[in-house]
Amino acid sequence: MTSKPSNPKDAFGIRKASLSCISAPVLFEVGVGMQEGACKYGRHNYRVIGVRGSVYYDATLRHMMAWWEGEDIDPDSGLSHITKAITSLVVLRDAMLQGKFNDDRPPKSADWLPGLNARAEALFEKYPEPVLPYTERDNSWMDGAKTEGGAPVIPANGQVVEVKPKSGESMSEAICRTANEAHKFRPRAPRETRHRFTVGDLVETYDGQRGLVVGFDAEFIYVNTPKFPRGGWFPASLKRVPQRTEPLT
CATH class of the missing domain: 1.20.1280 (Monooxygenase)
Structure with missing residues (x-):
């Protein structure tokens, strides 16, 4: 026998209220x-x-x-x-x-939420492309650049990948899914596959912008640029700029 069989208690224990999910x-x-x-x-x-x-x-x-x-x-x-x-x-x-x-809640209200939800849905139909919200942090990268056809894109391999939301999927969810599929993100690459870059290095991207290296994948480096201030994946073949303290352009 090459493996230990599961404890018979496991089959019952996993069906009980779990604390391991907290x-x-x-x-x-x-x-x-x-x-x-x-x-x-x-x-x-x-x-x-x-x-x-x-x-x-x-x-x-x-x-x-x-x-x-x-x-x-x-x-x-x-x-x-x-x-x-x-x-x-x-x-x-x-x-x-x-x-x-x-229980000092007020007397139960009449059913009011479905009507307001319907009104909110009508606003999305009336304004299919609403003005982007003003936020504490710049989240504009989530909406991507725009292609000539109007489809959102994200940076991938020095190019752009079109984002195509699936049925019932929000644009933010679609962007995250597309990025993961494009880069197969792993927070830390094995030591033997680490690149010649270090966090904080200044690099030059394919469109001539400069950005800071903030992370690694086994095949890519994650770079913050003015165009993508929240970061984007690029191949490790980018050119490193020696002056790390040089401002982004």
């Missing part, structure tokens, strides 16, 4: 957030005193809106606003499970 870093962040609450109010106070839905609804939305408006860190705790929002929901959900939830 992000450990996020879980530990939530643990710190819960510890903060324990120090301030007493650990598991919500299982005895109970909670009002409106209090935790408001707290969750305050953290989410602060994050959405550009504040990453909660100034009181030093934790991410996202972590604090999750922590609020953990307390709320636990109180619901333990029968300690004070």
Whole structure:
């Protein structure tokens, strides 16, 4: 026998509620957030005193809106606003499970969302090519350049590859899929296939632009250029520019 058979318990264990699917870093962040609450109010106070839905609804939305408006860190705790929002929901959900939830939601509303969704869909039909959003970071690379036929393209092998979304696939999803198919991305190449470049090298691309090397694949280098500030894959045959501190042009 060349391999050990699976433990018979595995067949039953994998069918039970899983913790291996939970992000450990996020879980530990939530643990710190819960510890903060324990120090301030007493650990598991919500299982005895109970909670009002409106209090935790408001707290969750305050953290989410602060994050959405550009504040990453909660100034009181030093934790991410996202972590604090999750922590609020953990307390709320636990109180619901333990029968300690004070449901002070307003009377149930009439069915209102489908009508608004229909109106939103009509806007996409009315404006098939809306003006791109203004964002904190430049995400224009996600929309690609435009070919004469109007199809989005991404950089690949020093050229461009047309992006063709599949049924039900968003343009962002299609771009990511096309890039992976074109480059077969691997975060770190084996040592014997590493290139003569190092992160931070200045290189000259095929269109004469200069960019910084920020990563490697087994066959390509990942370069940030003015045209593609979020980066694009290029063959390792690009010419390296000796002056690393020279500004991009």
